[in-house]
Amino acid sequence: MSKYGHAGHGFSVTPVMREDFGDHKKIDLFFRNEDIQEIGYFRFKMTFQPNQKIENKWNILNGPNANEYLLPDWVRLPPGETYKESGLVVNGPLPVTLGLEHRYC
Structure with a gap:
């Protein structure tokens, strides 16, 4: 199995007020x-x-591109x-959220 996941698969991110x-x-x-x-590893997008x-x-954490974010590396x-x-x-x-990339431990 690949160490990397694809956008929209593997994890979800949901904003809750x-x-x-x-x-x-x-x-x-x-x-x-x-x-x-x-x-x-979690890379996700938030659209405002x-x-x-x-x-x-x-x-x-701020991600590599505009409106992209990461979770700290201690999150498992x-x-x-x-x-x-x-x-x-x-x-x-x-915001509208979308999981972009994940990596396995």
Whole structure:
């Protein structure tokens, strides 16, 4: 089996609103391993509305391209499990998210 996964397969990333402050929203990102092997690398995309920006983020790193992000390298996710310790604060609506690439441990 390949050490690398393909876009849209292997894991999902879902934005979940934790708190709504009117003009700002605190959002948790839920990452679920939908594969049969432990995943240790997550590259994902978040698409925002024009003029929308990230006010704060935790346990999320900037990725190699615009609107691409990574989880810290200490995140390991076994098959069928969900990681819920990353998030952000944005002005405006929830971002649209897409898993782009994953790598197995």
